Amino acid sequence: MILTRIAGSLDRSPQPEIFREVARGFFATNDRTQTAITASIRPALAWLTDTAAASAEGTDEAMLDVEAFLADAGTLYLLGAEDAIVAPLVTALTAEIARTARRIASDHGGRLDPPLTLALDEAALICPVPLDRWTADMGGRNVTIHIGAQSRAQLRQRWGEVGAAIVNNASTILVFGGMRDPDDLRAFEALSGEREDITYTRDRDGQITGSTTKRVPVLTAAQLANLPARRVMVVRRGIPASIGRVQLAWQRRTVRRALRHQPPTTTAPRQRQPPKQPGWPTAAGPDQPSTGSPRPEPTLVEGAAQ
Structure with missing residues (x-):
């Protein structure tokens, strides 16, 4: 019974026959x-105990079509944290997008069109995908990967000495x-790198009497540690x-230009109350009769009150 239910749930997978065979092998x-x-895979499925994360499983209608997402050059934002429960879910979704992109590229001459960019901030903590192999x-394959890391030691801790060296190289x-x-x-x-630095020798009067040349780093450790913001x-x-300058995304000229060309957001005007007509009744207390002619009752005409 359990195997039948699992086999049925695998119908939505991209390769149902392969996964059904794996399931049958497990129960055998x-x-x-x-x-x-099960002890090995339990940490990878712990996100199902998180209510917010489990709701991402969704239904057939709400499932992400990765192939359509790549073909439409869509943008997907994944927000995570250093959380052993949710990190496997973020990693699995990122890996599925990369796997699909690689397969599509292989089917179309080896390069993905349109290209794909993976911007993985704090990848070693939040999204530990196999970067050393990717x-x-x-x-x-026309897939560009940007990662953010705190240090080289963090890369070594996540992907080992060899893996960190591959990523750096x-x-x-x-x-x-x-x-x-x-x-x-x-x-x-x-x-x-290195550059030639000339040191001049001066006499007591300040006159140059000689010079020596030596090789020094282009940027010293102290200069690197104190780079300006x-x-x-x-x-x-x-x-x-070389030394470059980075810019906040919302300060870029292209972004500001795009924002200027967006249609302004408008709000619906407030409904004006009809002016008080003379002769209409005014508010009256229980002991004060209203004055003026009675106000006509509203009449429903084609769904509108008149």
């Missing part, structure tokens, strides 16, 4: 193996100020490290 194993499997080929890096980790500062100082060091393959 012994109790000890089933217990081990970065290998997503760029070639395949990425354009924006380094914001405020870092205090000595290892990170030394690493980014080395990435900034909204200044970043840009590290990209093929160009020297």
